[in-house]
Each structure stands twice: as structure tokens, then as C-alpha cells.
Amino acid sequence: MTAKVRIFGTVISTYTRIVEITCQEAGLSHETIPTPAHSPQNRHPFGKVPVVEVDRLELIESVSITQYLDNAHNSGALQPRDPAARAVMDRWIAMANNYLFPLFEHGLVMPWIMHRFTGAELDRDMIERSLPNISRALAFLDAEIAKDGAWTTGGFDLADVFLYCVLRGVQLTPQGEVGIAQCPHLSAWMAVTQQRDSIRATCWETEPE
Ligand SMILES: N[C@@H](CCC(=O)N[C@@H](CS)C(=O)NCC(=O)O)C(=O)O
Structure with missing residues (x-):
């Protein structure tokens, strides 16, 4: 069943x-x-x-x-069997969860969600304070893709799932949209990933097509 x-x-x-x-x-x-x-x-x-x-x-x-x-x-299809490739995937998931998500969520995504969905005043101070670190994090991801592909090589795996979702929230804010657009490798990876069936099937209601 x-x-x-x-x-x-x-x-x-x-x-x-x-x-x-x-x-x-x-x-x-x-x-x-x-x-x-x-x-x-x-x-x-x-x-x-x-x-x-x-x-x-x-x-x-x-x-x-x-x-x-x-x-x-799913026969483990979203996890590489090769131990070295597995270590790369696990590293990127850990970085997404431990460093990127808290930085993006508190500094940019949540202030916009609270503003858009509860009518709270936009916390501009929080966003201003966080933007330098957010820009540095986006530039780091872009440079890592440019250097050796980072998590984007070797097929779609759980690192793609985590990174895409963590970054998509950022991209749906005005500052995040601009920040990601300034990172050519990251933008290209987001655009390709966005076309995947599983990503399209799980769009947030508020997300533009
Ligand atoms: N370590 C948890 C993190 C889950 C998480 O932070 N979820 C967010 C929503 S996307 C949440 O519950 N936020 C409420 C809060 O942190 O108080 C996991 O991997 O499932």
C-alpha cells in the first residue's frame, strides 16, 4: 500500500x-x-x-x-552513495541549516513576511543591519558554484532541496531578489531548479509563477 x-x-x-x-x-x-x-x-x-x-x-x-x-x-535516490559526494551533500545541508537559514530568516525573510501577512511595520533596521552579512553569504555561494560546482554537481540531491528552499524565501523579498540577481551562478542554478517538477508542484500560494 x-x-x-x-x-x-x-x-x-x-x-x-x-x-x-x-x-x-x-x-x-x-x-x-x-x-x-x-x-x-x-x-x-x-x-x-x-x-x-x-x-x-x-x-x-x-x-x-x-x-x-x-x-x-525512494531507494535513497536523493543521497549520493559515494562517501565523498555524500560528505559534500551533508556539508551543504548543514551550512544551509546552521548558518544560512538563521541569517536569512531573521534578517530579511521574516521581517517581510510579518509585514506582508500581518500588516506589521517593516523592520527596516533589522534588514539594514543584516544586509551586509546576507550579501556576503550570497557572494560566497556564488563563488563556490563558480569554483567547483559546490552542491550543484552530480545530480539533484537533498542539498539542492534544502538550498533551494532556504534561498527561495530570500529571492521573494525585494532586497533578496536584487542580491541573488547580482550572483550569476547562483541565479542560473535557481532558475534551472525552479523548473523541476517537484519544485513547481510545491510553490507557495503567494509565489509568482
Ligand atoms: N531544525 C528544524 C528547523 C525547523 C524550523 O526552523 N522551522 C521554522 C519554520 S520554516 C519554524 O518552526 N520557525 C518557528 C520558530 O523558529 O520559532 C528542522 O530542520 O526541521
Whole structure:
């Protein structure tokens, strides 16, 4: 019987989308049940989203969730078997989660989301303070692709899923759109990745085509 994946998370969420894309890649049917972070109905011990139900398991943490889905339902097709290539993928996922996401999310993406969806005043001070570090991070990614392809070589894998989702939120802000456009290698990779079926199938409602 085909597994059905139940994803409890906010609808516009980097990490919810990472799990949705992985489901799409694995051909798994999935449903996202809107569940705010830190809400009483959210079962993550630290209030984060998403939480996932599949195969009678309750899973948290996107690295663990995506690897389980890919291993159990997709023959591990999104993870290189070669140990060196695997180390490269794991390195980029760790950098996306530990450094890039916090920098982008707090410094740029969240101020715009709060402004656009709750009507809160745009936190321009926060954005101004964060932009130099965000620009440096984007330039670093661009240079890494230019140097040796970084995470973009060797086929589409989980590093592409994480990096795309973390960067897409940035690209949907005015400053992020300009910043990414100034990085030719990163822009080209975003544009190609955006055409992939799993990415197109999981667009946020608010995302322009
Ligand atoms: N380490 C978690 C991070 C998940 C995460 O940060 N999710 C965001 C939404 S995209 C969230 O829950 N934000 C609310 C908060 O940090 O308080 C994972 O990999 O699943």
C-alpha cells in the first residue's frame, strides 16, 4: 500500500516545503495540515515545524524526515552513495541549516513576511543591519558554484532541496531578489531548479509563477 505523508506545518514555510518536495520526488502522496509553530497542537518539543506522520511513525527535524522518506520510499535516490559526494551533500545541508537559514530568516525573510501577512511595520533596521552579512553569504555561494560546482554537481540531491528552499524565501523579498540577481551562478542554478517538477508542484500560494 502506498504511504500517505501527513505534514503538520505552516503553509508558507521553508522546512515544510523541503519535506513536500522530498515527497514529490519520492512519488509519495502528501497532505499539509496547517499547524503554526509553537501552537498547542504542534508536537515538536521545541515548537518548530514541520512534524510528520508516515508509516505509523512520528518524525521531526527535516534532515531526519527527508532521509527517512528518501531511504524508505525512494531507494535513497536523493543521497549520493559515494562517501565523498555524500560528505559534500551533508556539508551543504548543514551550512544551509546552521548558518544560512538563521541569517536569512531573521534578517530579511521574516521581517517581510510579518509585514506582508500581518500588516506589521517593516523592520527596516533589522534588514539594514543584516544586509551586509546576507550579501556576503550570497557572494560566497556564488563563488563556490563558480569554483567547483559546490552542491550543484552530480545530480539533484537533498542539498539542492534544502538550498533551494532556504534561498527561495530570500529571492521573494525585494532586497533578496536584487542580491541573488547580482550572483550569476547562483541565479542560473535557481532558475534551472525552479523548473523541476517537484519544485513547481510545491510553490507557495503567494509565489509568482
Ligand atoms: N531544525 C528544524 C528547523 C525547523 C524550523 O526552523 N522551522 C521554522 C519554520 S520554516 C519554524 O518552526 N520557525 C518557528 C520558530 O523558529 O520559532 C528542522 O530542520 O526541521
